[in-house]
Amino acid sequence: MAPSGSRSVKRGCQRVLYWIPVVFIVLIVAWSYYAYVLQLCIESIDDIGEKIIYLLAYHVTFIMFVWAYWQTIFTRPMNPLKEFHLSYSDKELLERADRGESQQEILRRLAKDLPIYTRTNSGAIRFCDRCQLLKPDRCHHCSVCDKCILKMDHHCPWVNNCVGFSNYKYFMLFLAYSLLYCLFITATELQYFIRFWTNGLPDTQAKFHIMFLFFASSMFSVSLASLFAYHCWLVCKNRSTLEAVRAPAFRHGTDKNGFGLGFSKNFRQVFGDERRYWLLPVFSSLGDGCSFPTCLVNQDPEQPSSPKGHNANKSATEIQFPAKPMRESQSRLLTSTPSWIESDSAEDRERNGTSNPIMIIEHEA
Secondary structure (H helix, E strand, O other), X not given: OHHHHHHHHXXXXXXXXXXXXXXXXHXXXXXXXXXXXXXXXXXXXXXXXXXXXXHHHHHHHHHHHHHHHHHHHHOOOOOOOHHHEOOHHHHHHHHHOOOOHHHHHHHHHHHOOOOOOOEOOOOOOOXXXXXXXXXXXXXEEEOOOOEEEOOOOEEEOOOOEEEOOOOHHXXXXXXXXXXXXXXXXXXXXXXXXXXXXXXXXXXXXXXXHHHHHHHHHHHHHHHHHHHHHHHHHHHHHOXXXXXXXXXXXXXXXXXXXXXXXXXXXXXXHHHOOOHHHOOOOOOOOOOOOOOOOOOOOOOOOOOOOOXXXXXXXXXXXXXEOOOOOOOHHHHHOOOOOOEEEEOOOHHHHHHHOOOOOEEEEEOOO
16 A cells, blocks of 8 residues: 555656646746736836727737637647557457567557558557557657557647647647737837836836846747747648657658648648638647548558559559548548549459558649
């Protein structure tokens, strides 16, 4: 009982420590509200029109920033569906099997009917020993949360949460609105900051709040701008932070552009199809987080190199769809610009021994 009790105390202390960065951000934001609204707008600005415009614009930006931050913190990361978890009998079978090829043969059999196309760098099925599940594409185990997270990007200490499929859009909006918040404060405070150095402001308490708020907002603007630009690049390429560090591996090998579908589709996969939701911290991402459309630039060696009836003068990209149909939101990602053609008839698939249809994307030569 004692070791179990000590572990519980340790986990409780860790949970408290993990909230320290969030508390720090909350205190900074609360102080910035006091300094900007009370000390600058109410105490220091004399022009009523300027004061009203500043306060209205500030509160709109502040509300969107706090809303996005709240959603990023308190949206629970999504975990793999029960179809990816091993049953009790499969766990026993896996434990009895010899490590190595015997276990991989069992995992390959279990993964056969699941939409799993990524592999380890050695070509093995991705399996989580701690969660006892087959990892869906783009899923990774978080050592802090101690669970597998769908489309995991990273674990962010500033939100005390894993950033993944369920809250990546919120995280992007949090970066955008926090950057806008800091830039707005910096721009509107600039003239009063200049007055501070030219002794144009009365020597009051507000003078020092204005100075420190300008410095803080300027420094945060620089760091947030670089982080936001990096994640915009990741969205355009349809990569996570983990995939940017280590390219995902497929059967044919690693491919950093394996999930890239073009700028428009990559953007819609995160922000959704409906434009009215793009700037709001509400969930609108496409898909279910367990399977993703791919656009492989190299052909899978286990698949036929050239489907019958396909024009050799056109470049083709093969994708084998899972036995289960994709959700409608995922299918829309694949049906706008490219034309999708079922290349093999039922007889050809039976003759080739494939159960799922092989689809090709045709591009103009």
